[in-house]
């Protein structure tokens with residue numbers, strides 16, 4: 001199963017944004033943290049750097065997370081349609097910088113939160129119509145609710161992208177095995 005490159009990228013970006021609220025840990029506490037996030041996850045178009053912009057982007061996280069928590073495709077489709085409507089998504093073809101004709105769904109001057117939401121919704125839309133929602137996973141570690149997008153061929157990913165959870169759980173499993181009495 002192959003997704004368009006921009007679909008994969010938008011899904012990974014959406015997961016990264018959702019995970020900036022990790023349990024009760026806020027990783028976008030202020031403008032500086034947000035600027036740092038945007039440097040690592042660049043979005044084209046206008047960025048104002050205002051408090052209101054930051055707050056509206058933070059407010060997207062629960063709505064995007066709800067896609068990971070949606071019980072089925074029908075529920076997910078409703079969420080995607082709502083986000084598309086709220087973000088005023090209108091597909092059009094554009095050509096800029098080194099990129100040939102491709103799809104945009106918001107104007108570059110639209111508010112950043114709207115552009116992020118619309119881009120994410122278009123990617124989720126792809127997952128739903130290809131019946132691949134199972135790729136949206138929540139980290140399997142006992143004390144972590146971070147989200148992940150499993151783009152691997154055999155869909156075997158279990159832990160969030162930090163890498164910490166996988167290591168931690170492997171160590172725990174190893175110790176548990178060691179504690180068991182030897183049978184030989």
Ligand SMILES: [Zn+2]
Nearest residue numbers: 096099102104
């Ligand atoms: Zn573009």
Ligand SMILES: [Zn+2]
Nearest residue numbers: 139144160165
């Ligand atoms: Zn995790």
